[in-house]
Amino acid sequence: MRLVAWQPREAGAPDDPVSGSSARPTAEQACGGAPWRLGVVLADGETLVDAATAVRRAGMTGLADPPATILAWLDLDAPWLGALRGAIGAAARDRAAADALRRDGLARPVADAVLGPPVPRPGKIICVGLNYRDHAAEARLPVPDSPVIFAKFPSAVIGPGAPIVLPRGSEQVDYEAELAVVIGRRAKHVPRDRALDAVVGYMNANDVSARDFQKRDGQWVRAKSCDTFAPLGPWLVTSDEAGDPNALAVRLRLNGVTMQASSTREFVFDVATLVAFLSETVTLEPGDVLLTGTPPGVGFARRPPVYLRPGDVVEVEIDGLGVLRNEVRAEG
Numbered sequence: 003m004r005l006v007a008w009q010p011r012e013a014g015a016p017d018d019p020v021s022g023s024s025a026r027p028t029a030e031q032a033c034g035g036a037p038w039r040l041g042v043v044l045a046d047g048e049t050l051v052d053a054a055t056a057v058r059r060a061g062m063t064g065l066a067d068p069p070a071t072i073l074a075w076l077d078l079d080a081p082w083l084g085a086l087r088g089a090i091g092a093a094a095r096d097r098a099a100a101d102a103l104r105r106d107g108l109a110r111p112v113a114d115a116v117l118g119p120p121v122p123r124p125g126k127i128i129c130v131g132l133n134y135r136d137h138a139a140e141a142r143l144p145v146p147d148s149p150v151i152f153a154k155f156p157s158a159v160i161g162p163g164a165p166i167v168l169p170r171g172s173e174q175v176d177y178e179a180e181l182a183v184v185i186g187r188r189a190k191h192v193p194r195d196r197a198l199d200a201v202v203g204y205m206n207a208n209d210v211s212a213r214d215f216q217k218r219d220g221q222w223v224r225a226k227s228c229d230t231f232a233p234l235g236p237w238l239v240t241s242d243e244a245g246d247p248n249a250l251a252v253r254l255r256l257n258g259v260t261m262q263a264s265s266t267r268e269f270v271f272d273v274a275t276l277v278a279f280l281s282e283t284v285t286l287e288p289g290d291v292l293l294t295g296t297p298p299g300v301g302f303a304r305r306p307p308v309y310l311r312p313g314d315v316v317e318v319e320i321d322g323l324g325v326l327r328n329e330v331r332a333e334g
Contacts, residue, residue: 003042003083003086003087003090003239003240003243004042004043004237004238004239004240004243004324005040005041005042005043005053005075005120005203005237005238005239005240006040006041006042006043006050006115006117006118006120006235006236006237006238007038007039007040007041007072007117007118007119007120007121007122007161007235008038008039008040008041008050008052008115008116008117008118009036009038009039009115009116009118010114010115010116011113011114011115011116037070037071037122038072038118038122039052039053039054040052040053040054040072040075041053041115042056042086042090043112043237044090044103044109047112048111048112048113049103049104049109049110049111049112050109050110050111050112050114050115051090051103051108051109051110052108053068053075053082053086054068055108056086056089056090056108057082057085057086057089059089059108060085060088060089068082068085069082072120072121072122072289073121073123073125073288073289074288076121076184076186076202076238076288076289077186077187077288078186078187078200078202078288079187079188083202083240090103116163117161117162117163117235117236117237118161118235119159119160119161119232119233119234119235120161120184120205120234120235120236120237120238121159121184121205121234121238121289121291122159122161123156123159124156124159124289124290124291125156125287125289125290126153126156126284126286126287126290126291127153127154127155127156127158127159127232127290127291127293128151128153128280128284128290128291128292128293129151129152129153129154129209129226129292129293129295130149130150130151130271130276130292130293130294130295131146131150131151131152131222131295132145132146132150132270132295133149133150133269133270133271133276133294133295133296134264134268134269134270134295134296134297134298135268135270136264136268136297136298137264137268137295137296137297137298137300138270139298140298140299140300140303141303145270146270148279149270149271149275149276149279149280151280152221152222152223152226153223153227154209154223154226154227154231154232154293155223155227156232157227157229158210158226158227158228158229158230158231158232159232159233159234160230160232160233160234160328161233161234161235161236162233162235162236162326162327162328163327163328164230164233164328165230165328165329165330165331166208166210166230166231166233166310166316166328166329166330166331167228167229167230167330167331167332167333168310168311168312168330168331168332168333169212169228169229169333170333171215172212172214172215172228173214173309174212174213174214174302174307174309175210175211175212175213175309175310175330176210176211176212176213176300176301176302176309176310177208177210177254177256177261177262177300177301177310177316178208178209178210178211178254178296178300179206179207179208179252179253179254179262179296179297179318179320180206180207180208180209180252180293180294180295180296180318181204181206181207181247181250181252181266181273181293181294181320181323182204182205182206182207182234182291182292182293182294183201183204183247183273183276183277183291183292183293183294184201184202184203184204184205184238184289184290184291184292185200185201185202185277185286185287185288185289185290185291185292186200186201186202186203186241186288187199187200187202187288188285188286188287188288189277189281189285189286190281190285190286191281191282192277192278192281192286193278194274194275194277194278195274197273197274197275197277197278197281198241198247198273198274198277200277200281200286201241201247201273201277202238202240202241202288203238203239203240203241203244204238204239204241204244204247204320204323205234205235205237205238205239205323205326206234206235206236206318206319206320206323206324206325206326207232207233207234207291207293207318207326208232208233208254208316208318208326208328209226209231209232209293209296210226210228210230210231210232210233210310211225211226211231212224212225212226212228212231213225213301213302213309215228233316233318233326233328234291234326235324235326236324236325236326236327237323237324239322239323243322244322244323245321245322247266247272247273248266248267248269248272248273249265249266249267250265250266250320250321250322250323251263251264251265251320251321252264252265252266252297252318252319252320253318253319253320254299254316254317254318254319255316255317255319256308256310256314256315256316257314257315258315261299261300261301261308262296262297262298262299262300263297263299264297264298264299265297266294268297269294269295270295273292273294276292276294277292280292310330311330312330312331312332313329313330314329314330315327315328315329315330316328316329316330
């Protein structure tokens with residue numbers, strides 16, 4: 003399934019959820035202040051079904067009322083994703099079944115919704131540095147012997163269409179296309195051969211980074227955690243439909259020009275290895291997000307360097323995960 007965070011688009015509402023507002027909505031809330039709802043984008047890519055409505059209409063017996071938060075839906079040890087699959091049925095993959103849901107009034111056009119980050123407020127965002135062999139070569143750094151781990155603050159999360167805001171004081175804001183892994187069950191000391199059982203799905207991410215802050219601070223957290231520096235989306239594709247996470251093409255376009263083009267086949271440490279490694283010391287929980295590193299082509303490594311400027315449009319596209327598009331603005 004392709005899972006999204008969504009809210010109805012009000013008549014006359016702008017395409018991005020923060021236009022016309024002096025305050026950015028919290029990750030947990032859409033522009034109207036209500037919590038993001040979980041939805042499923044159907045086979046045509048243009049039709050959306052609300053998850054809670056689908057489960058209620060299906061009359062699933064023996065279940066309590068559907069959860070109020072997206073994180074609760076993502077728990078693989080809870081019944082909700084299974085109930086949602088049963089309620090949606092073939093419509094998530096088959097156009098004829100999707101047409102039937104529309105006729106029954108259970109579906110709406112995606113264009114009538116504002117989409118948010120598929121995981122609106124992760125408990126943890128855990129990042130991996132230098133995890134592509136070709137990126138390590140580009141950075142003139144050795145391939146690491148063990149994963150290089152750092153963190154990104156969850157308050158940096160935004161969704162598709164929301165602007166990346168260039169902070170005052172930085173002139174070197176860079177892009178990084180990444181595969182995001184979303185944890186779906188509590189995991190500690192999970193062996194590598196069972197590590198993918200803890201993953202609920204995958205999505206596009208952009209690990210936006212202020213390189214001048216990064217150099218000045220001597221470590222990476224502030225440079226990676228500025229507000230809006232963690233675009234996610236447009237949807238989360240569940241593990242059963244995403245394919246092999248270690249064999250996906252990764253692309254980033256800046257104003258329509260391809261800047262990064264590689265494959266997760268270039269991973270130094272594959273997804274299962276990363277999950278197992280992290281779970282040795284960190285308890286992973288449903289809704290935690292793991293950013294798996296970026297391929298070559300980042301702005302700071304180019305000659306001359308290329309940094310984000312107001313008006314730029316950045317698109318991250320990973321096979322099967324849609325296109326994550328964000329415009330760039332200066333801080334007001």
